[in-house]
Amino acid sequence: MGQRLPEPAVESIELTAVLSALADPTRRALMGALHRSDGPRDCATLDRSVASGLSAPTLSHHYKVLRESGLTRTVAEGRSRIISVRRDDMEERFPGLLAAVLGAPVDNSAS
Amino acid sequence: MGQRLPEPAVESIELTAVLSALADPTRRALMGALHRSDGPRDCATLDRSVASGLSAPTLSHHYKVLRESGLTRTVAEGRSRIISVRRDDMEERFPGLLAAVLGAPVDNSAS
DNA sequence: CCGATTGTTCGACTGCTGTCGAAGTGTCAC
DNA sequence: GTGACACTTCGACAGCAGTCGAACAATCGG
Numbered sequence: 001m002g003q004r005l006p007e008p009a010v011e012s013i014e015l016t017a018v019l020s021a022l023a024d025p026t027r028r029a030l031m032g033a034l035h036r037s038d039g040p041r042d043c044a045t046l047d048r049s050v051a052s053g054l055s056a057p058t059l060s061h062h063y064k065v066l067r068e069s070g071l072t073r074t075v076a077e078g079r080s081r082i083i084s085v086r087r088d089d090m091e092e093r094f095p096g097l098l099a100a101v102l103g104a105p106v107d108n109s110a111s
Numbered sequence: 112m113g114q115r116l117p118e119p120a121v122e123s124i125e126l127t128a129v130l131s132a133l134a135d136p137t138r139r140a141l142m143g144a145l146h147r148s149d150g151p152r153d154c155a156t157l158d159r160s161v162a163s164g165l166s167a168p169t170l171s172h173h174y175k176v177l178r179e180s181g182l183t184r185t186v187a188e189g190r191s192r193i194i195s196v197r198r199d200d201m202e203e204r205f206p207g208l209l210a211a212v213l214g215a216p217v218d219n220s221a222s
Numbered sequence: 223c224c225g226a227t228t229g230t231t232c233g234a235c236t237g238c239t240g241t242c243g244a245a246g247t248g249t250c251a252c
Numbered sequence: 253g254t255g256a257c258a259c260t261t262c263g264a265c266a267g268c269a270g271t272c273g274a275a276c277a278a279t280c281g282g
Contacts, residue, residue, distance in 0.1 A: 015215050016136055019134035024240080028127075043258090044258075044259090054242095055242055057243080057244095057260075059259090061240075078250075079249050079250070079259070081259070093215075093216070094216075095211065096207050097215070099207065100205060100210075104204075104208070105204070131269095135269090137270085165270095165272095168272065168273080168274095171231085172269090
């Protein structure tokens with residue numbers, strides 16, 4: 001059984017943290033893939049399909065930012081990390097935000 | 112007659128720039144006030160009611176970031192600057208985003 | 223023209239952020 | 253236990269972002 005990594009409670013998810021997290025193109029790409037694939041995913045397969053050029057520490061950092069902002073939930077499952085979008089929590093706290101951001105036109109700007 | 116300050120065209124408004132702009136609490140406060148007061152406003156009265164503690168250069172900087180991200184339009188009117196939200200443009204490019212962000216619960220985090 | 227007002231630009235400073243390599247921690251297979 | 257694997261933590265580094273004071277630019281009222 002996996003252990004859930006620390007994350008903020010629904011009511012203490014802060015808009016500043018969420019927007020800062022989503023402002024980074026790499027994290028937004030991860031969130032986009034996660035958002036489209038309905039359900040939890042293994043971090044390794046996720047980032048290898050979306051952010052292939054980055055090093056492991058960098059990816060780990062991005063996952064941490066997403067989790068600590070309240071956007072995602074991460075569960076340690078053996079050697080893997082299973083990540084998922086906290087859809088309901090986000091909808092409760094900032095209705096429509098995820099749809100507006102992740103359903104938006106892709107922008108190709110560098111980070 | 113006032114001159115419109117440089118701003119991106121609708122189709123080249125980038126999500127990264129918009130989210131980065133909105134990630135700052137000061138700018139979000141300015142946007143919030145602007146969004147609620149339907150119609151253009153004078154910068155001076157706006158910031159004096161919303162971001163009173165900041166210096167003039169800092170405010171000028173924030174207005175510039177908002178304008179260059181595509182969120183606002185600024186018109187130079189004599190010694191004043193008249194600012195307004197580019198509602199239609201934002202709605203065309205990122206439908207629902209402004210409502211989701213500016214209609215969200217206020218967060219009191221420091222910048 | 224002069225002074226007052228309003229806003230911008232410039233340079234500086236501080237702190238945060240994205241990135242990496244190296245080293246550490248924990249898990250699984252044998 | 254040993255080694256391989258997956259990820260995290262720890263420095264370190266460059267670059268960017270928010271802030272300010274000082275100086276500049278433009279406008280308006282006499």
